[in-house]
Amino acid sequence: MEERSSADAVVLEGVRKSFGEKVAIEELWLRIPAGCICGFLGPNGAGKTTTIRMIIGIFRPDAGQLRVLGQTDPSLVKHRLGYLPEEKGLYKKMRVRDLILYFAQLKGMAADRARQRANELLATLDLAEWADRKCEALSKGMGQKLQILVSLIHRPELVILDEPFSGLDPLSRDAMRDLILELRREGRTVIFSTHVMEQAEQLCDRVVLIDRGRKLVEGPVEEVRASAGRSVQVEAEGAVAWEQLPGVAGFSSHGRQADLTLAEGADPQRLLAALVGQARVRRFEVRATSLHEVFVRAVGGRRDADL
Amino acid sequence: MRISEVYLVAQREYLENLRTKAFWIGILTFPLIITLGICVPILLARAKEARSFAVLDHSGFLLRQVEEQAAAQDLAAAFSRAAEAYRRGGPAFAELPEALRGLALGLLPLEETQRGKVIEALVRGEAPADTFSLPEPARALLARREALLDWRQQVSAAELKDLDFPQGRYRRVEVPQDGSDPQARLNQMVAQGEIFAYFVIGPDPVAGPQDCKYVSRNLTDTELHDWFSGLATAAIRQQRLIRANLDPRTAQWVQAPLEFAGRRLDEGGAEQRVAFGDKARQWVPLAFVYLLWFAVFTSAQMLLNSTIEEKSSRVVEVLLSSVDAGELMAGKIAGTAASGLTVVGSWAVFISLAVAIVPGLLGASATAVAQIIANPFYLASFVVYFCLGYLFYAALLVSIGSMCNSLQETQNLMMPILIPMMIPLFAMVPLVQDPNGLLARVLSFIPPFTPFVMMNRAAGPPAPWEYLVTALLMVGSIALATWAAARIFRIGILLTGKRPRLREIWGWLRSGEAR
Numbered sequence: 001m002e003e004r005s006s007a008d009a010v011v012l013e014g015v016r017k018s019f020g021e022k023v024a025i026e027e028l029w030l031r032i033p034a035g036c037i038c039g040f041l042g043p044n045g046a047g048k049t050t051t052i053r054m055i056i057g058i059f060r061p062d063a064g065q066l067r068v069l070g071q072t073d074p075s076l077v078k079h080r081l082g083y084l085p086e087e088k089g090l091y092k093k094m095r096v097r098d099l100i101l102y103f104a105q106l107k108g109m110a111a112d113r114a115r116q117r118a119n120e121l122l123a124t125l126d127l128a129e130w131a132d133r134k135c136e137a138l139s140k141g142m143g144q145k146l147q148i149l150v151s152l153i154h155r156p157e158l159v160i161l162d163e164p165f166s167g168l169d170p171l172s173r174d175a176m177r178d179l180i181l182e183l184r185r186e187g188r189t190v191i192f193s194t195h196v197m198e199q200a201e202q203l204c205d206r207v208v209l210i211d212r213g214r215k216l217v218e219g220p221v222e223e224v225r226a227s228a229g230r231s232v233q234v235e236a237e238g239a240v241a242w243e244q245l246p247g248v249a250g251f252s253s254h255g256r257q258a259d260l261t262l263a264e265g266a267d268p269q270r271l272l273a274a275l276v277g278q279a280r281v282r283r284f285e286v287r288a289t290s291l292h293e294v295f296v297r298a299v300g301g302r303r304d305a306d307l
Numbered sequence: 308m309r310i311s312e313v314y315l316v317a318q319r320e321y322l323e324n325l326r327t328k329a330f331w332i333g334i335l336t337f338p339l340i341i342t343l344g345i346c347v348p349i350l351l352a353r354a355k356e357a358r359s360f361a362v363l364d365h366s367g368f369l370l371r372q373v374e375e376q377a378a379a380q381d382l383a384a385a386f387s388r389a390a391e392a393y394r395r396g397g398p399a400f401a402e403l404p405e406a407l408r409g410l411a412l413g414l415l416p417l418e419e420t421q422r423g424k425v426i427e428a429l430v431r432g433e434a435p436a437d438t439f440s441l442p443e444p445a446r447a448l449l450a451r452r453e454a455l456l457d458w459r460q461q462v463s464a465a466e467l468k469d470l471d472f473p474q475g476r477y478r479r480v481e482v483p484q485d486g487s488d489p490q491a492r493l494n495q496m497v498a499q500g501e502i503f504a505y506f507v508i509g510p511d512p513v514a515g516p517q518d519c520k521y522v523s524r525n526l527t528d529t530e531l532h533d534w535f536s537g538l539a540t541a542a543i544r545q546q547r548l549i550r551a552n553l554d555p556r557t558a559q560w561v562q563a564p565l566e567f568a569g570r571r572l573d574e575g576g577a578e579q580r581v582a583f584g585d586k587a588r589q590w591v592p593l594a595f596v597y598l599l600w601f602a603v604f605t606s607a608q609m610l611l612n613s614t615i616e617e618k619s620s621r622v623v624e625v626l627l628s629s630v631d632a633g634e635l636m637a638g639k640i641a642g643t644a645a646s647g648l649t650v651v652g653s654w655a656v657f658i659s660l661a662v663a664i665v666p667g668l669l670g671a672s673a674t675a676v677a678q679i680i681a682n683p684f685y686l687a688s689f690v691v692y693f694c695l696g697y698l699f700y701a702a703l704l705v706s707i708g709s710m711c712n713s714l715q716e717t718q719n720l721m722m723p724i725l726i727p728m729m730i731p732l733f734a735m736v737p738l739v740q741d742p743n744g745l746l747a748r749v750l751s752f753i754p755p756f757t758p759f760v761m762m763n764r765a766a767g768p769p770a771p772w773e774y775l776v777t778a779l780l781m782v783g784s785i786a787l788a789t790w791a792a793a794r795i796f797r798i799g800i801l802l803t804g805k806r807p808r809l810r811e812i813w814g815w816l817r818s819g820e821a822r
Contacts, residue, residue, distance in 0.1 A: 019798070020814050058627045058801070075631055083628035089621030093326065102319050106312060106629035150625065160628075 008067070009034040009158050009189035010055055015064035017050055024050040026213040027064070032191060032206065034157075037184050039200035040193035041291070042210035043299055048193040049086070051210065052162055055191070056083050069158055079108035082156030086163040086193075088147040092136035096127065099135055100150060107154040114153070121149045141172065148179065159183055161192035165199055177203060197292040207291065209298055216298040221291070228289035228297070232260045232268060238279030245278075246270050250297055256282075259293055308637065312630045316638025317645065324609055324646035333605050333650040337598065338657045357478040358531050361493055361505040365518065369508050372542035373535065374479075380538075382455070383426045390414045390422065406451075406458035413448040418568055429455060477531055497524060504531055512539070513546045589739060591679045592765040595689050596735055598654065599762050602693055604728070606647030607700040610639060611717065614708030614800075623800050632797040640701045640789075644694070651693050655686050688765055695781045696758035700724070702788035709799035710806055720806075731759035742767030751777050754784035791816055 012030040016023075025047045032038045040048045053059045054066060057074030068074045068081070091099055097118060104114035122128045125145050130138060138146060152159065164176050180203055183190050194200055200207055200221070207224055209217040217224050229249070235257045242251040242258055247266025252259050262268065268286045275281055324330050364370040389403050389411035403411070410429075414422050429452050480502060482489050493505045503525070509518030521532050548558045617623045626635055662681040679685075703724055711717045731750070738747050742764040750760040751769065757777045761769065769777075798815050799807065807815075 020811060053801075056628045058632075078629055081628060083625065085621065085624035085628075087621040087624065089617075089624065091323070091616070091622055092620065093323065102315070103625065103629065105315050106626070147625075151628075 007034055008032060009036075009069060010191070011065075011067040012051075012054075013065040013067075015051075015054065015061040015066055017054060017059060017061050024213055025054075025061075028210075028213075028215055030208060030215065030218065032189065032208075034189050035184065035187055036205040037180060037190045037192070037203055039204035039207040040191060040210060041195065041197065041200055041207055041295060042193075043195060045212070046210045047213040048210055049162055050213075052083075052160055052191070052193060056081055056160060077158075079154065080157045082151040082154065082159040084147060084151040084159075084161045084164060086166060088144060090135040090138075090143055090146065092134065094135055095132055096122075096135055096138070096146060097131040099146070100153060103150045104153045107156075109154055117153055121153060125149055141169075144168070144172070148176075152183075156188065158189045158191070161190065163194060164192050165194060165196060173199075197290065197295055201291045209295060211299050217294060222288075224294060225288045225291065228261070228294045229264060230262050230268070230286055231289045231293055232262060232271065233283070233285045233287065234258050234260060234275065234281065235283035236275060236279040236281045240275065240279050245274050252293070252296060261289065261293065261297065308631070308634050312634045313638040313641065316626075316630060316635055317642035320613060320639050320642025321645045323613065324643060327609065329605060329609055330646055330650065333602070334653050337654045341657075341661070357476060358503040359478045359480050359501075360531060360535075361480050361482050361496070361502055363482055363489055363493065363505060363507045365510045366508050366512050368546075369512050369539060369542060372545075373538045376538040376541055379427070382429070383423070386410060386414055386426045386429075387422070404458060406454050410448065410451055410455065413451070425449065477534065494522065497522060500524075506535060508539075512543055513550060589742075589766045591682075591685065592763055593735055593739055594680070595685060595765070596731065596759050596763045599689060599692055599696065599759060600728070600732060602647060602651050603696040603700055603758070606643055606650075606697050607704040609646065610643040610701050611704040611708040612714070613639065613643070614705055615711060615714060615717070618709060618800055619712050627801070632800060633793050635800075636705060636793060636796045640698070640705060643701065644697055647693065647697055648690070651690060655690070658686070684768075685765055688762055692758035692762050695778070695785065698785045699754065699758075699781070699788055700728075702785065702792040706792040706795040706799065709796040710802070710812070712803070712806075716806060727755050731756045731763065734760070735763055738763040739766070743769065748773070752780060754781050757781045 008031055010030065010032040012028050015025060015028045015030075017025040028047075028051065030051075040051065042048050050059065054061055055068055055074060057068075057078060065072060066074065069077045071077045074081075094102070097115075100118040100122070101111065101114050104117065105111060109117070119128075119131075122131050127142060127145060127149075130142065135143070135146070161180070164180070165173055168176060177199070180190050180192065192203075204221050206220050207217070208215060209224075217227075219227070237256060240258070242248060242253055242260060245260070247263050247268075247270060248260050249263040249266075250261040260271070262271070272281070272284055275284070362370050362373075385407055389407040392403065393408075393411050393415055414425065417425065425448055428449055482505075483492055485492070490507070493502070496502045497505060504521060504523030507518065507520045507522070509516070511517065512519060521536075523532075545555055548555045617626065623635075630638070658681050707717055707720045707724075711720065734746065734750060738744075738750070738760065741747060747760065747764050747767075747769075750756045751764065751773060753760075757780065761774070761777055794815050795812060
């Protein structure tokens with residue numbers, strides 16, 4: 001057990017959290033091994049940010065146990081955590097260098113060490129000439145770079161990024177992706193939340209899918225996709241009654257194109273044969289289910305169950 | 308709570324406040340207001356040129372009598388000043404002319420009303436009607452008249468001005484005797500601004516104001532007119548008594564008002580004379596209440612602004628990943644307290660410096676006021692009540708700040724705080740007049756008012772138990788307000804969108820699940 005806890009960066013055991021009447025997290029069990037990239041997926045309002053805030057110790061769970069970097073009280077490991085919130089803010093009137101120093105010292109770095117690190121990082125990020133300017137003078141992109149710098153200056157073991165890709169242009173997205181991969185190479189654990197499935201699919205070793213305060217799916221990306229079964233992407237001309245095709249467990253149709261989920265043990269060949277009888281097939285591709293489909297199905301399924 | 312984190316937050320808060328305009332306005336306003344308030348009237352009075360005037364006296368006696376009256380007034384003023392200088396001690400007294408010094412020593416033991424009578428007698432050269440009622444030392448003083456008159460004969464105009472004699476304010480010029488019509492000549496002088504005004508005294512002013520007039524281009528400034536006509540009236544009154552065959556002494560006695568000498572009972576129950584300083588001591592706390600109010604309010608406002616800045620810019624998210632909400636709040640309150648104390652401290656230094664340096668520069672009354680202001684008891688209460696008041700209102704405003712996303716949003720919530728805060732300001736004057744009355748006592752025990760009201764009553768002063776109990780109540784309220792603020796702050800600071808409703812806030816306070 002001791003061994004496991006040291007290998008796990010974050011463990012949540014039956015964690016609950018509510019605000020007044022509103023239940024934010026119903027009961028969450030989670031295990032995030034150290035050194036991996038873990039994606040928190042879920043629609044808006046699913047409880048991703050609340051979970052993240054519990055992990056960094058801003059909120060305390062009402063019930064259940066939480067272990068972060070081996071400690072049950074996250075506030076004891078704050079200096080080993082790096083956090084980049086979704087809404088990034090800076091003190092407008094502070095000088096860039098003072099701001100970095102301030103946050104670095106809050107993270108427990110000694111002033112001279114922090115100053116040295118700040119200079120290094122400012123140079124790497126091409127912000128050196130801005131060091132003595134006020135933050136309000138920075139462009140939006142530079143502000144984001146500075147934010148990232150601030151959250152990583154103390155070389156945290158666990159980096160938590162809340163919606164790191166939202167509002168980024170394509171170039172910055174790539175830079176952010178590279179940064180996340182770089183962090184893993186250095187042996188750090190990265191948790192990030194997103195609702196863009198393609199990114200999670202590209203980047204994550206593991207994913208956790210949350211909706212309305214409940215965990216729906218958790219595990220390594222490949223397993224999650226495989227457990228959802230195979231799926232078929234079809235492009236066909238003509239009216240097709242998708243749900244009546246043999247072996248189709250679910251579908252989402254986008255006009256001529258449709259994503260079909262195969263039932264367990266279903267044979268794609270039989271499906272194709274049936275399809276050819278109904279319409280003119282332009283394309284037929286058998287593949288592992290995408291996270292997007294897993295997401296839509298899991299969340300949609302729950303919504304349907306509620307109705 | 309980790310002290311090093313609180314310290315870091317406080318340090319940043321302090322340095323940021325140092326960069327705000329509000330901070331420097333706070334530091335500079337007070338010395339500026341005090342300096343202007345004390346210096347401008349004095350400098351204006353000094354800079355004012357002596358008003359020159361002429362008198363065309365057709366009666367042949369009135370002008371001379373008026374001048375005698377004026378000299379009497381000057382001497383009376385000089386004596387009072389000498390007595391006051393001696394009472395306060397210090398170099399001012401030693402610098403007075405010998406004739407005045409001796410007299411002042413004799414005058415000092417007397418009551419203010421008796422002092423007035425002796426001075427009048429000295430100046431006039433005749434004993435007042437009720438001389439017999441004067442105590443022995445006062446009567447002995449009358450014998451000094453010769454020496455005094457000698458001094459008055461020899462004293463130069465410059466010396467008189469240094470002694471701040473009223474005579475310094477007006478200068479009479481002779482009517483030119485060049486054979487032309489004197490009145491036409493005077494009109495010309497007034498028109499050309501050579502003199503400010505001239506008086507014409509009719510041939511028989513005792514009979515009535517026939518042919519008496521005052522000619523000037525400026526009839527709004529009546530100072531010269533009032534001074535001269537006052538003296539002339541007094542002189543004419545004497546003449547009329549003589550013409551009516553009344554003994555002037557009898558008349559004086561008839562006219563003399565019945566005066567009740569003011570006495571203040573000290574703590575031991577002993578009677579104390581009322582001096583100018585006592586009045587000032589009573590009113591000076593007023594100034595402190597204003598300053599206290601200003602200092603508490605601006606400091607708490609600074610805290611509100613910086614809380615809203617952190618919240619609306621979302622810096623707070625990053626902060627909270629490094630420090631606990633309680634540490635953040637404590638650091639902010641402490642940092643702003645330090646800025647507030649810097650402002651208040653700069654005022655205290657300013658006052659102490661002013662009291663040390665200024666007496667040489669300014670008049671005696673300014674010095675007296677400055678000394679009362681520099682009273683260590685007042686200064687210490689001021690600093691203590693600043694801390695108590697600030698901590699209380701800081702807790703309220705930091706919770707409001709944590710719930711709002713912009714300054715506009717705070718306005719509705721500020722109303723219920725601002726209105727009670729005005730009450731001590733409205734109550735200021737009644738409290739000064741009755742510092743230990745029922746209203747004063749009741750208000751002292753209402754914690755939001757305690758700092759202002761107790762400062763207001765400082766001249767009383769309130770009983771030690773009142774200080775103790777009100778302070779304990781205040782500390783309790785601060786603890787309660789801070790406890791509530793911590794709960795509201797934790798949740799409020801992370802909320803976005805709509806401001807929480809009162810019921811929700813109540814829920815936060817009740818449930819311990821604030822974080």
